[in-house]
Amino acid sequence: MRTYPTVEIALWTEDAIVLMDWLETVDFDEVPSEHKAVKQALTDLASRLEEVVPYELPMTPERVATSQEAVSRGMGR
Numbered sequence: 001m002r003t004y005p006t007v008e009i010a011l012w013t014e015d016a017i018v019l020m021d022w023l024e025t026v027d028f029d030e031v032p033s034e035h036k037a038v039k040q041a042l043t044d045l046a047s048r049l050e051e052v053v054p055y056e057l058p059m060t061p062e063r064v065a066t067s068q069e070a071v072s073r074g075m076g077r
Contacts, residue, residue, distance in 0.1 A: 017057055018068055021064045023049065028042050028043060
């Protein structure tokens with residue numbers, strides 16, 4: 001098995017839920033980027049979140065809405 005150098009990132013639980021929900025619905029071909037590697041990086045992020053989030057956190061519509069509200073509070077919305 002080939003291994004790659006990695007970076008560990010601690011995410012706020014609410015951010016992880018919001019990101020996973022968005023990544024499940026976004027069309028990566030429609031995300032503006034200057035390089036095709038961005039699409040691959042987003043795919044890798046989605047895959048990693050899928051390995052962790054659904055097993056650790058409830059991904060119900062209610063939980064997603066609560067998480068979206070919590071994350072957006074800091075934005076004045």
